[in-house]
Amino acid sequence: MTFANPPVNLIVGETVLRLIEIVETLATDPDIQVVVFDSATPDFFYNHFDLAAAADFPAPEDENAVPAWTSLVLALFKAPYITIAAIRGRTRGGGNELALALDLRYASREKAIFGQPEVGSGLLPGGGGSERLPRAIGRDRALEAILTSDDYDADTAERWGWTTRALPDSELDASSTRSSAGSPPSTAPPSPRPKPRSTGHPCPRTRIWSPPTASSPTPSPSPGSSSARPARRPSSSRPASTSSTAWGSTSAPPTSSSDRPS
Template sequence: MSLVETATADGIATFTLNNAPANCYSREMMSELDAAILDARFDPSVHVIVIRGAGEKFFCAGADIAMLQGADPYFKYNFCLHANETLLRLENTPKLVIAAIDGHCVGGGLEVALACDLRVARKGVGKCGLPEVKLGVLPGTGGTQRLVRVVGKSRAIELMAAGEVFPLERALELGVLDHLWEADSHEDFHAKVREWAGQFVPPKAASRAVGLIKRACQTGAEIALADGLALERELQQRLFESEDAREGLAAYNEKRAPQFSGK
């Protein structure tokens, strides 16, 4: 059985974390996720990536604690290093990544979601947070770095130092979630996610431009303004040379809806 099930349709690659009962990740799952990210990166038919959890109870509850308890410090360090590299690869891939959260999203599960570009969740089905301090450790898969960038320094410190786990409604208030939707069922929620994700896929969207907007923001937020502006200019030049830019400009002047190809 695959720990990361992959499926592609209508320009959207869906990665399903599948490790019952809580979709906890191991070295094996991270290796499969890493490979899936690279496959999607190289696949020109993929324009958007959606990451979800199997079942209705958990998006992901983080690392497999039983596995970590039995591992030596050498393994634990390399396990954390590889998880960091995998999530950085996700951030660096010039395709929009959406976390579709239907259930609890805690610990390393929230760290995976924070590495996605957008986070949407089903209302009333779970909680999220980074409670690693209650295990005597810190969030070690990017949580200390990404949460502070989302909610601010003092609030991130408080949430992590208290090990607070909070409802998804609170996550929306904090800005951890971008959208929180009512849905009648697990299937209804994921159908809504796919419909919403479709706005970022050709022919509706210039997905190459969407991907480079992501790259400009993900990298630009970490460097000086002048360097960020230089990056923006270089990415813009790449887009000026694209088929979608020609189509977009022509459609505007011809007063018609553009038909983008993602090229």
């Protein structure tokens, strides 16, 4: 799905109505499995709203109705097909809210720019920017992005979790196509996962040790071993102790009253 509203791809009322119509149609087509969103306008993805044409945006039918833009991003978020953004250029305000509603976001490392500039115009993000952005990058970073209206490059967006991946611009289209075809965007083979060392126990990372009993032979410590523990002295007359004396202590256990000299 390629968007073009040159020169800077502002979102206008007609854009919202047309997107709602397309998304609703695609949701009823069982053959649609993946939809890729991109732009035909150089250096811009979906940009912010055109505030000069705010009167042209569809108004809610009543005060309890969900605004059209919010309804659109919710429909994209719940779409029965995979949605992918190939972001090559600025995506700010409503454009960033649309991108956040998509499943995968691949960004051109050289050209993608992200931001939520509403506060600079005396507004707040109303189409998911104040909900989905904190979930993606954390509350503190989202608060900074919203309050400052700053721009963020693709590398920062990838590091924060704002995008799925930042790629060289020359690889963006191929990576988006691979993902839409069911292949991972990276051409490098995955590194093999090292196998855990077996210890003979069903849980390979758990070592079970039990103290020797009077009926079981005590293994002889290996020569020169510093971790060998002295054998515990069996005593049939002394009851089992529940004290916190460290196992392997060099001090001899207390003798019974019958062994003490008179």
